[in-house]
Amino acid sequence: MANAYRYLGKNLPRKDATDIVTGRATFLDDFKPAGMLYGKALRSPHPHALITHIDVSEARQLPNVHAVLTHKDVPPEWLTGLPNHRAVLDRKVRHVGDGVALVAAKTPEIALKALRLIKVEYEVLQPVFDVDEAVKPGAPQLYEQFPGNEFTPGCPVFSPEPFNHVKRGNIEEGFKEADFVVEGTYGYEKFPCPLPPESPAIIARWDTPTDVTIWATTQSPTMLKLIMETKMGDTNIRCISFNVGGSYGNKQTVPMPVFYAAALAKAANRPVKFSLSKAEQLLTYDLRLSNRVHAKIGVRKDGSVSAVQGEWLVDTGVSSDLGQGQIAVGLGEAQVMMAKCKNWDLEGRLIATNRSASGICRGFGGQELKSALIPLWGQAMKKGHLDPVECFKKNFVQPGDGYFWRDGKWWVCREVDYVKTMEETAKKFGWREKWKGWNTPTSVNGTKAVGVGVGVHGNADAGEDESEAYVRLDPFGNAILQCCVAESGMGQRNSLCKMVAEIVQVPLESVRITPSDTLVNPFDFGLAGSRGSRAIGSACTRAASDAIRQLLERAAPVLKVTPEELATKDGMIFVKNNPEITIPWIAVMGPMNTITGMGHYEADYSMPNFMIFFVEVEVDLETGQVEILNIAEGTDVGRIIDPLNLKMQFHGAFGSAGVDSAIYEESILDTETGRIMTGNMIDYKWRPFTDFPPFDTVVLESEFDTHVFKAIGVGEITGAPAPGAILMAISNAVGVDIMDYPATPAVILKTLGKS
Amino acid sequence: MKQDKIRLTVNGSSHDLSIGVNLGEIAPSETLVHTLRETLGLTGAKESCDHGACGCCTVIMDGQAVPSCMVLTVECHGKEITTIEGLQDPETEALDPLQQSFIDNMAFQCGYCTPGIIMTSKALLEKNPRPDEEEIKEALAGNFCRCISQYQVIEAVKQAAKNGR
Numbered sequence: 001m002a003n004a005y006r007y008l009g010k011n012l013p014r015k016d017a018t019d020i021v022t023g024r025a026t027f028l029d030d031f032k033p034a035g036m037l038y039g040k041a042l043r044s045p046h047p048h049a050l051i052t053h054i055d056v057s058e059a060r061q062l063p064n065v066h067a068v069l070t071h072k073d074v075p076p077e078w079l080t081g082l083p084n085h086r087a088v089l090d091r092k093v094r095h096v097g098d099g100v101a102l103v104a105a106k107t108p109e110i111a112l113k114a115l116r117l118i119k120v121e122y123e124v125l126q127p128v129f130d131v132d133e134a135v136k137p138g139a140p141q142l143y144e145q146f147p148g149n150e151f152t153p154g155c156p157v158f159s160p161e162p163f164n165h166v167k168r169g170n171i172e173e174g175f176k177e178a179d180f181v182v183e184g185t186y187g188y189e190k191f192p193c194p195l196p197p198e199s200p201a202i203i204a205r206w207d208t209p210t211d212v213t214i215w216a217t218t219q220s221p222t223m224l225k226l227i228m229e230t231k232m233g234d235t236n237i238r239c240i241s242f243n244v245g246g247s248y249g250n251k252q253t254v255p256m257p258v259f260y261a262a263a264l265a266k267a268a269n270r271p272v273k274f275s276l277s278k279a280e281q282l283l284t285y286d287l288r289l290s291n292r293v294h295a296k297i298g299v300r301k302d303g304s305v306s307a308v309q310g311e312w313l314v315d316t317g318v319s320s321d322l323g324q325g326q327i328a329v330g331l332g333e334a335q336v337m338m339a340k341c342k343n344w345d346l347e348g349r350l351i352a353t354n355r356s357a358s359g360i361c362r363g364f365g366g367q368e369l370k371s372a373l374i375p376l377w378g379q380a381m382k383k384g385h386l387d388p389v390e391c392f393k394k395n396f397v398q399p400g401d402g403y404f405w406r407d408g409k410w411w412v413c414r415e416v417d418y419v420k421t422m423e424e425t426a427k428k429f430g431w432r433e434k435w436k437g438w439n440t441p442t443s444v445n446g447t448k449a450v451g452v453g454v455g456v457h458g459n460a461d462a463g464e465d466e467s468e469a470y471v472r473l474d475p476f477g478n479a480i481l482q483c484c485v486a487e488s489g490m491g492q493r494n495s496l497c498k499m500v501a502e503i504v505q506v507p508l509e510s511v512r513i514t515p516s517d518t519l520v521n522p523f524d525f526g527l528a529g530s531r532g533s534r535a536i537g538s539a540c541t542r543a544a545s546d547a548i549r550q551l552l553e554r555a556a557p558v559l560k561v562t563p564e565e566l567a568t569k570d571g572m573i574f575v576k577n578n579p580e581i582t583i584p585w586i587a588v589m590g591p592m593n594t595i596t597g598m599g600h601y602e603a604d605y606s607m608p609n610f611m612i613f614f615v616e617v618e619v620d621l622e623t624g625q626v627e628i629l630n631i632a633e634g635t636d637v638g639r640i641i642d643p644l645n646l647k648m649q650f651h652g653a654f655g656s657a658g659v660d661s662a663i664y665e666e667s668i669l670d671t672e673t674g675r676i677m678t679g680n681m682i683d684y685k686w687r688p689f690t691d692f693p694p695f696d697t698v699v700l701e702s703e704f705d706t707h708v709f710k711a712i713g714v715g716e717i718t719g720a721p722a723p724g725a726i727l728m729a730i731s732n733a734v735g736v737d738i739m740d741y742p743a744t745p746a747v748i749l750k751t752l753g754k755s
Numbered sequence: 756m757k758q759d760k761i762r763l764t765v766n767g768s769s770h771d772l773s774i775g776v777n778l779g780e781i782a783p784s785e786t787l788v789h790t791l792r793e794t795l796g797l798t799g800a801k802e803s804c805d806h807g808a809c810g811c812c813t814v815i816m817d818g819q820a821v822p823s824c825m826v827l828t829v830e831c832h833g834k835e836i837t838t839i840e841g842l843q844d845p846e847t848e849a850l851d852p853l854q855q856s857f858i859d860n861m862a863f864q865c866g867y868c869t870p871g872i873i874m875t876s877k878a879l880l881e882k883n884p885r886p887d888e889e890e891i892k893e894a895l896a897g898n899f900c901r902c903i904s905q906y907q908v909i910e911a912v913k914q915a916a917k918n919g920r
């Protein structure tokens with residue numbers, strides 16, 4: 001089909017491209033309000049301890065130190081976490097790197113010097129690092145209010161009633177119907193670091209005793225405002241973001257840096273910047289969730305799943321930011337993947353341990369659960385000699401299938417059917433030729449064995465939450481899009497301008513978008529769950545259509561026709577069947593008026609998005625080294641807005657977003673000392689430029705009933721199906737099940753009995 | 756011999772800086788990225804890891820791509836430094852063909868790594884105007900891009916090399 005659009009589906013330079021390649025793009029670190037001070041934190045050397053004595057008198061006397069805070073000085077009503085439990089500073093420290101004291105000073109060096117003058121005495125407590133240990137009676141307790149180290153279930157922003165348990169059908173009957181039953185413990189436990197290159201940072205400035213401006217490295221300013229305001233007593237937040245140097249879901253509410261900067265700024269009565277060093281980012285900021293599943297699955301001969309039962313223990317470290325919400329989404333996504341299964345008893349429990357917190361990041365619970373569930377399911381498929389692609393086709397959600405989503409409500413899938421996507425991607429990858437059966441290599445050449453694997457993922461959050469947008473037309477043929485969207489790499493600000501330009505029919509240069517500032521924009525939940533294309537896209541396109549409707553209604557009497565007979569292009573209004581009759585917008589609006597259209601989007605969880613990920617690996621049987629030979633990943637996006645941006649979202653599957661969490665990315669915790677050992681970018685392993693394998697993509701455009709442009713977003717989930725697929729490929733290559741993430745050479749050689 | 760002044764040439768302009776610990780002076784422990792960003796207001800080079808592992812702070816010094824977080828400013832006396840701000844034609848403001856190629860190939864996402872990646876690529880092309888794909892990857896092995904723009908970056912550098920022929 002020929003593309004009839006001016007902008008959609010075309011690769012055009014991003015509007016901010018020149019700024020980015022010239023170094024002019026402004027990131028938070030390039031901005032400094034007048035009088036700004038620098039904040040630094042003294043951090044605990046112990047994983048679990050009570051502060052018995054703290055003396056900050058010398059630090060306070062150091063010239064150019066403007067504030068020194070301990071747990072005695074911080075606003076007591078400020079509590080973050082879910083449910084609220086984490087103070088700005090506490091008398092009890094709960095992980096190595098937990099905050100002990102804060103300093104604001106004229107320079108970072110003076111702040112660091114002041115920290116060295118603080119004297120602290122601790123009473124060291126027994127720590128706990130393992131989820132199964134943490135829930136046992138007699139285990140060390142992190143919080144008085146959470147006995148057994150279990151956080152209260154429920155995420156009120158998502159659902160009024162807690163949703164942490166899928167219980168439906170008849171589980172016993174389900175297992176009776178099964179031809180193959182497998183039970184066991186599976187994990188995805190090494191909480192890798194999302195590691196955006198720009199470390200999380202916040203600048204806070206109090207404008208009145210209750211109004212604070214937060215300049216944040218956040219991909220979602222409104223989400224930060226919405227959530228952090230509930231944590232800070234009677235505070236009104238104005239949140240502004242600049243270009244954000246990567247986030248991957250990890251820089252959303254930025255909770256502790258917000259607390260630190262805001263508390264110091266209040267005490268010093270000056271703007272304070274609190275930015276994490278790379279070590280602090282790796283050691284103290286939000287990591288991926290760690291999780292372990294004790295579960296049982298039943299599968300019929302035809303590959304359909306008949307029963308899923310189990311306990312999903314989610315280790316969120318010292319604090320939960322939105323962990324209960326991640327459990328809710330993970331449970332929803334498991335049902336989307338096994339949508340034909342009628343019998344469920346799967347419960348998620350959120351557990352505290354003495355390491356730095358896990359928080360929000362790309363994959364949001366579903367990737368974690370699935371990375372454990374796909375290997376479990378694979379064991380059952382293996383028993384039945386079933387082809388995993390056929391099993392995914394048989395089980396993945398289709399119109400008419402239902403699931404409980406994170407709002408606790410029952411949703412029935414409509415519109416989207418991904419069987420064709422699975423088939424076409426399998427074909428492109430050459431699955432039929434390469435798949436030789438479970439634990440069977442595709443080929444072996446000397447010490448090199450090749451194997452293939454596959455995984456799937458889908459997320460109904462692509463239609464999540466609410467968005468509002470305004471589109472303002474000026475008399476000179478320009479459109480201003482008012483929408484609170486940040487730029488953290490997805491090019492979404494640009495894509496939304498493209499959508500507006502398409503509707504308003506003006507050059508892309510004539511569409512401008514307001515800065516991502518909660519004060520000047522209406523509500524938008526933010527970039528999360530791939531919601532940008534559908535949710536924000538709907539609000540923006542509706543606002544644009546609404547503005548055009550008003551414009552044409554006003555033009556109709558001037559041109560003595562009905563509004564339906566009119567159209568507009570490049571700032572001119574014309575009669576459709578007589579384009580000679582034409583007037584500029586200014587003739588309708590006058591020079592001193594504008595027209596504003598409004599658009600709104602309301603959450604709809606009936607259309608999950610989709611990814612299928614194929615991978616071929618080569619394992620060196622002598623060294624245990626894994627090399628990825630090639631990848632093919634497929635989806636259906638309804639309609640492509642921006643081809644290259646979409647392609648790069650696929651590429652983003654590397655790193656802790658998926659692929660590399662299966663083979664080498666991990667945070668390594670020393671359980672003797674409670675320290676994470678991977679606190680710099682040399683010890684923390686990441687994929688260098690030299691190591692990127694061929695990556696094929698398959699994108700279908702089935703034109704879904706989402707909004708006028710029929711698109712659905714997929715960016716978040718490209719990496720989510722990768723870890724399970726990679727373990728499958730490695731197991732097939734070596735002929736033995738490899739079940740530990742990351743499958744490092746040590747893991748592989750051990751399983752092969754070679755070390 | 757104790758030296759209390761240094762001269763840097765940055766993007767063609769020379770700057771005389773005093774060494775010392777007082778306000779406005781360059782401390783002996785100060786790194787070049789700090790001087791560029793804080794003293795000279797050239798914020799294009801980004802600081803990320805601050806230990807030479809990510810390449811976000813890369814600038815070209817006497818023809819060599821260097822991580823400016825690993826260089827002490829006091830060691831830069833007499834050096835010629837080019838930052839991302841110095842790539843455009845000073846007269847016409849025209850983009851360097853390499854910058855244009857990054858735009859044409861959409862070789863960035865968040866753009867935080869981009870100045871460093873462009874400077875590393877620029878140093879490569881100056882030395883080796885016709886690198887093959889392996890040489891491009893090798894040159895960029897010290898540049899971290901977490902958004903995974905690597906595939907597009909390689910295209911962009913290849914195309915710039917091709918156009919430069």
Ligand code: FES
Nearest residue numbers: 803805807810824
């Ligand atoms: S900031 Fe200099 S190499 Fe990372």
Ligand code: FES
Nearest residue numbers: 864865900901902
């Ligand atoms: S574009 Fe974001 S890190 Fe490279």
